[in-house]
Amino acid sequence: MRGPICAVFAGAPAHRARAGRTLRALRLAGLDPLDLTAAPPGAAAEVLAAGPVWLVRGGAWPLHGEPDPFPLPSDTGLPLCAFGAVLAPFDASAAGARGADPDAAAWAELLRATGGDLSGAAGARRARGGRAFAGLGAGSGAGLGPELPRAASVYLDAPLAAGVAARLRAGEALDAALRGELGARRARVRVVRHAPLDVCDDAAPRVAQVVTSLQQGGAERIALDLAAELPRRGVRARVYAVYRPTRPTFAAPPGTVDLADTPGDREARFDALARGLAAWGADLAHVHLLDAEDLARLAARGYRPLVTVHNAAAGWPPGLARLGPGEAALLVACARAVEVELAACALPAPVRTVWNGIDLAAAGPPGPAGAARGGAPAEAAAAWRRRLEIAPDDLVLLAVANPRPQKRLHLLPAILAAARTALAAAGDVRAARLVIAGSASPRSEAALAAEAEIRREADRLGLRADVRFAGAVSDVAGLLAAADVLVSPSAYEGLSLAHLEALAAGLPVVASGAGGTEEIARESPAMVHLPLDAAPERFAEAIAAVGCRGARGRPAAVGGGREVVARHFSAARMAEGYTRLYPRAIARNRGARRGDGLLLVTNNFTTGGAQSSARRLLLGLAAAGVRGRAAVIEEQPEYPTPGRRALVAAGIPVLAVPPPAEIEPTEAVERLLGAIDEDPPGAVLMWNVIAEHKVLLADGLLDVPLFDVSPGEMYFASLRRYFASPRRGLPYREPREYGARLTGVIVKYAAEAALAAEVLGAPAHVVPNGVVMGARPPAAAAARPRGGRLAIGTAARIHPHKKLGDLLAALRLAAPRLPPHVLRIAGGVERGAEAHAEELRRLAEGLPVEWVGELSDTRVFLKDLDVFALIAEPAGCPNASLEAMAEGLPVVATAVGGMAEQVDDGATGRLVPPGDAAAFAEALVELGGAPGLRARLGAAGWERARERFSLERMVADYMGVCLGGRGRARP
CATH class of the missing domain: 3.40.50.2000 (Glycogen Phosphorylase B;)
Known part of the structure; x- marks a missing residue:
């Protein structure tokens, strides 16, 4: 006869993220759990309809690990609902770590009140004046009735399971279905606490430091320092020593599990290790020094490890260079030099680097030999x-x-x-x-x-x-x-x-340039x-x-060694690096779901050319049937910009991560990565993203193609600024090290592709901006009437970078030779550029200039123009000129960036050298006095925009580059 079904459910994304520990623990207990954490209600209903069933919430793990924890039928003959209590793990109060599941306190209170017979729990609790309890799942208003805590472990016999299944088919969520079924039956159901179903739960990640032994050595010291430092960063840690030491040992920290005396062979030793990890509720095994055979043993028991590689290739544990598929979730090199060697092996696991670090307190204060001072x-x-x-x-x-x-x-x-x-x-x-x-x-x-x-x-x-x-x-x-x-x-x-300890002590180091030595010397x-x-x-x-x-x-020259160690090579920095990577390895062990569509990450959706292109791309993807979504890192979640509101109104989801003023970049990126785990895209586009955030995102994102989109020369300037003072402890010290994490870089014009490839070392793809095309302009012989004055226009935000002063200087030179005319300048004043705006108004005195301000509809503005003028700096692929071409306007612009690819000089407009006001003035005079020429150039420009710069073409190109298999796999 088939026994009860065991299934793992999730009431919130956090339960799904932690479900791996639950599934492994249940399997090691001899059960065959079903994973319902991402299942639709219909699939869950089918499982429950075949009951009886034991439901365990993701993140909880059985306290007793019994293969048959199920209760016997009730002697009353009533349908049976048996709860397992939620108990706090023994290390829940570890200093600095996040608290255990809050339900543990609620269960302790309830058990004191009832003794485990939960049928009368409501009366007992009310008599004690206790608080109301939440129900199954995550919501504060979800209750199994007012008397029961939130369920993390519940057994339903067949009649109850069938009733809950029927409610699921009717569209109820699992927590509501269980609450409703128990409420409907009331006195016609037996509700008890069954101790073999008891579970522990913990909101904090639980990472085991697994090391060969605690003999004195660098890797062993790293494992111990991590075990001490990680709880300060909200990560539970416990040390597991697998083998007997062969030289003097370090002192074992409290809670260390020593497997040296485990009877039997190595298989038995790893059986014991896996059972110990399951009993402790480990999310991940972080392994040091184990050879490839032992890594395979651990992976075969459900704990595919994160492996720190502590040495150059000549010192790797046996078999590591031939690591097989599925034997490691993530390889972490202790230095970039070691990562280079790992990458050369093309192993079937992602590789990252976290620099080794030392405990500065243990290293002691600097104290030179022969120092005059005491102490x-x-x-x-x-x-x-x-x-x-x-x-x-x-x-x-x-x-x-x-x-x-x-x-x-x-x-x-x-x-x-x-x-x-x-x-x-x-x-x-x-x-x-x-x-x-x-x-x-x-x-x-x-x-x-x-x-x-x-x-x-x-x-x-x-x-x-x-x-x-x-x-x-x-x-x-x-x-x-x-x-x-x-x-x-x-x-x-x-x-x-040893090098780091010497530097921290104020000691100079003379060493051969092996491994990461050069990285320290830098x-x-x-x-x-x-x-x-x-x-x-x-x-x-x-x-x-x-x-x-x-x-x-x-x-005195060596006095800064300690500061350098504190900045980049301390145990705290090392723990910070691993804390970033642990969730990535845990998520990878849950199994990668196939990605769908594109995720565009940007700073914000305020006004600007890059933001306009991003919005157009997302809307164009939707029109093409491709799932697009976005994330912003500089907007207040509760105060969306108009651009963000417009996307949401169009049905495009936008995640708003709190801005840098509110949370650290590491936390912002971790939230973004968590959202990617929940809904993986087919590719990620970083579009005008703060440099520190994108380096962190590139470091943390595994198995998803990642592209960085350059809007022009400002992109490279931002990279230079970041790498002049990179984030402390993050081992990316030049753009090519960052570029190695990219599937590709996308530039807006061909002339920039070679520069991008040289700077980043990543494949460069050219995808110009695209715009919505206006109506085909009149034939060249039928120039459109514009009224009494020649209307010259430009659209640019008021900022020194836009060099509107150069345009005003050109107009002053051209004005005496132009027919009656007006220059209309559309664009708002950027924050902080108010003084510059006043200076521009002074420069415009005596000229026919109209300040239009921020535009709500660019096309209306363009329809009243005869010529579009643009100082195309800083270099990029301006949308403003493309929008003008799409409306059939001739363009006069400076020949920088992508303008030479937009404007065919003499055929669709005029290009002049940058900084040459006289040449710009001549071009304005030439077009200003020739309506037929303006019409011919405008019509040719419209055709060029349709062929090369339409929104449809841009969308197709992004789909081809990011989702069409071109480019390279991410390292």
């Missing part, structure tokens, strides 16, 4: 020097690394010898000593051999007495305070924590990186340069 750093430095029998004035070269071939520590004695020679040549009488902190794993022959080679080299060079082996060191901060220079000759690296002058094959003498020169100081204190 803890100086005392620790003196204590270490005494312990290692090093004189206060000796120059100490320090290496912090566990001996193994990667670290090339055997080169250090020769570097010490060369440094002594360089110091003597510089007249520095100090004795140079070498201290090596780290321990070789006794189980590793390679590590033991690497340590033995260091000793042989010291003996060969007669330096045994000058080399100190400090062994495994817990007080690294104290040892750094005792040193003068950190030296690191590694053959390959990820992004060294931020800090205290990091000197040398070629991988640098001779000991090169190291010695650098050591002598950074080690030269007076009798006391380190050189």
Whole structure:
């Protein structure tokens, strides 16, 4: 006989986002849950009609993990409804993390009042004066009757399930259907709490740090620091150590799960790990150092991990370069250099970079050796020097690394010898000593051999007495305070924590340029990186340069190292980066739904050429049967701009994310990404988006084609400004690193395509703006009457960038030779440009100029003109000139940007050099006195606009580029 059905439901988007933890936990309990979180009511009705059914809300996970948690039929013979209580997880009160599900408190109150017999819950609660309880799902007004808390776990026997199914078919939502069915039956139903159905729930993401062991090493330190830092950012964290350590270990934080003594083989060990993750309610396993076979084991048990790659390719865990499909949700490199190597492998998982970071508090304050000032750093430095029998004035070269071939520590004695020679040549009488902190794993022959080679080299060079082996060191901060220079000759690296700790301590670093070393050096002058094959003498020169100081204190040049670490390489910055990526990996594990249509992201829909083109595109897509939607990041959600209101009125959804003045860019982008998860598009267009927001969006968006649309030269200016001072801790330091995240860049005119490809390194597509075509103009021989004056017009916002002063200067030169005329200037004054508007009015004194102001209908304005004039700067593909051409007007414009592609000089209008008022005046005079010429040019311009610049053509081009398979897959 078939047992009850188990199904997972969602009452809100947050439940869908967290449903993965629920489905995995139920499967690992031996059940076969159905995912109804995105199912329409009809599909859910079919499931319930086949009841009995256990409904579990997305995000909740069973407390007991039993394969048969279902209640027996009621002895009363009444239909049975059994609730599982919502209980708070043990770590719900972790400092800094978001609180557990609020229903836990409501259930605790109810159980105290009723003892678990919920049939009389209303009377018991009222007697206690308790509050009303919400019902199934998310709404505050949704109740299962006033007496029951919101349901996260409920069992319905077959009659009740059938009744709820009937209500679903009638169009009721699931929560309302359950509430209605119980309310209708009232005394004819048995309602109880059944403890095996109890669940925990948690609104916070729950991410397990899974590491091979807690032996002392950089990756292990990263896992522990993340476990400590993530709760401050609203993420629950717990450490799982899979294997037995082979060298001294770090202290395990509270709650650590140690699987080293798990009986059985590796399969049994990973069975235990998966059960532990399910019992804890993990959303994601963040894995460190596991090999590809173990990653596959974890993925096969439902926990496709986020994998941090801690080293360059030569140091990757076995099999990582051959990772199979479905074995990782996301690969995260510890440095951009490591990401480049991962990308070269073309692995079947997205790759991102989060720079390693260190705990600045644990690193201690900067405390130079021999410092005149007192305090803890100086005392620790003196204590270490005494312990290692090093004189206060000796120059100490320090290496912090566990001996193994990667670290090339055997080169250090020769570097010490060369440094002594360089110091003597510089007249520095100090004795140079070498201290090596780290321990070789006794189980590793390679590590033991690497340590033995260091000793042989010291003996060969007669330096045994000058080399100190400090062994495994817990007080690294104290040892750094005792040193003068950190030296690191590694053959390959990820992004060294030892380098960061030295910089944070105010210590200069001389290192081979392996892995992420150059990325640190780019931020800090205290990091000197040398070629991988640098001779000991090169190291010695650098050591002598950074080690030269007076009798006391380190050189001031290295004093900013700690600030650089705090800005980009702290544990807090690292946790911030992972906090951004965790929801992306969790969503990816839920399974990608096929995208539909286009999402256009823009700053706002206020007046402007770029915004007008965006609105036209969205409306044109709708007319072509393509689903378009938009998101804005600079508009107040409750105060829509007219452009946004018009789109909504046309049936085009627009998500308004609170503007930068109200929320951080990271939060704004996370809300946008969450909306994309709920309703994935076929492609995303970034259209005039703040640079920081679009870099964050490119970093976070996975598996969806992403295009950046350039409106012209202002686009490149905004990129230059951003990358001159990029976001702290975000590892994109030049436009091409950002461009690597794009499927393509779309430019508005052909001349810009080569520049875009060079700057961004992404495929460039040319899609000019498109406009709605007006009626075909009269034949050339029948110039339209315009009244008594020649009407010259322009449309531009009043702003210094628009260079309307140049147009006024040209008109003043042309006026004596023009027939009676007027210049009409349409456009509102931009905020902050009021003084400029006054200056333009002074420049226009004595000229026939009319200030039209903001336009509600451009076409009405254009119909009363004879000539359209435009100072086409800054360079782009102006809509104003295209709209004029679409109405059959000849155009006089400066030859910048896309104007040469819009206007065929002498055939559809006139182009003149920028900044040449006399040439512009000549063009105005030429057209002003020749009605037939104006008519011929206007008619030819209309044809050119119809062929190349129509709205239909623009829409078709965007559909082809973004949805037609052209371009490249996103990395």
